[in-house]
Amino acid sequence: KVWTTGGHHCDMGLCLARTDPTVRKHAGLTMFLVNFHQPGMTINPIKLVxxxxxxxxxxxxxVVVPDADRLGEVNGGWKVAQTQLASERKGMARGWHVGMHRAETSPYIEPNARYGKIARELGTDKDPYTRALIGELIVYDAVSDLIGKRINTGLRSGKFHGEAGAISSLMSSVFDIDRTKLVSAMCGPEAIASVDEQSANGSGMSRVSTHRIGGGTLETQMNLVAERHLGLPRELGPAPDTPFNQLRSNKTAKIA
Incomplete structure (x- = not known):
């Protein structure tokens, strides 16, 4: 398993395992808790550039996982996974992805003062182009915050269901990419010059591509919004009740 965030700090992990390949793909899954300290488990941090x-x-x-560490019913793991994913999307909808360290009562200009601080440090705070970029960044943050609050209100009132978080996640992915590009344009070479792994600018520039993946890929969020909120037809594919072991795969596909 690769790309587990913070895996070296964890004691337990979730494992969604296929326990019956003879039923449809979502029916033959079981969720387990895996002890990261048991024999056979090796956790290696990945050194980033x-x-x-x-x-x-x-x-x-x-690695052997006892039945006592099973979460939910045998072959009922997809329901557990959906609950976990819905919780993650609700977290996205509540705005933690755009509101870290931001008090709910703080006006938009206060948390965005960092943009002005960066410009002053670079000596570009009087430059019209830089000031226009800062204005766009403040608008991005304000819109992100308001959309997150609107979705969170809908979840609390019951107007929206758990998958509504996909809207916020989708918006966040697009906004974060654009926001990073704006900051990079404002900072110039300084955007990639830092060697400090904690640098917001350096790491932000290097991480921009991950914004399309975290919390579910951009394409996955688009599908959720299209199918579950807009009522558009699902993508073409095998019949829903096709057994997993009969699904086409790279191993079984015939090459002309």
């Missing part, structure tokens, strides 16, 4: 090691890869060699 910017110097950090927040991601890990795990190797499971003959």
């Amino acid at each position: 910017m110097g950090g090691s927040e991601f890990c890869q795990e190797f499971l060699d003959d």
Whole structure:
């Protein structure tokens, strides 16, 4: 298993395992808790190019998980996974992805004072182009905050269901990419010059591509919004009741 965030800080992990390949793909899954300290578990932090090691890869060699560590029913793991994913999307909807260290009562200009601080440090705070970029950044943060609050209100009132978080996650992915590009344009070479792994600018520039993946890929969020909120037809594919072991795969596909 690769790219587990903070895996080296964890005692337990979730494992969604296929326990019955003869039923449809979502029906033959079971969720387990896996003890990271048991024999056979190896956790290796992955050193990133910017110097950090927040991601890990795990190797499971003959690891045995007892039935006592099963979460939910046998072959009922997809329901558990959906609950976990819905919780993650609700977290996205509540705005933690755009509101870290931000008090709910703080006006938009206060948390965004950092943009002006960066410009002053670079000596570009009087430059019209830089000031226009800062204005765009403040608008991005304000819109992100308001959309997050609107979705959170809908979840609390019951107007929206758990998958509504996909809207916020989708918006966050697009906004974060654009926001990073704006900051990079404002900072110039300084955006990639830092060797400090904690630098917001350096790590932000190097992490921009991950914004399309975290919390579910951009394409996955688009599908959720299209199918579950807009009522658009699902993508074409095998019949829903097709057994997993009869699904086409790279191994079984015939090459002309």
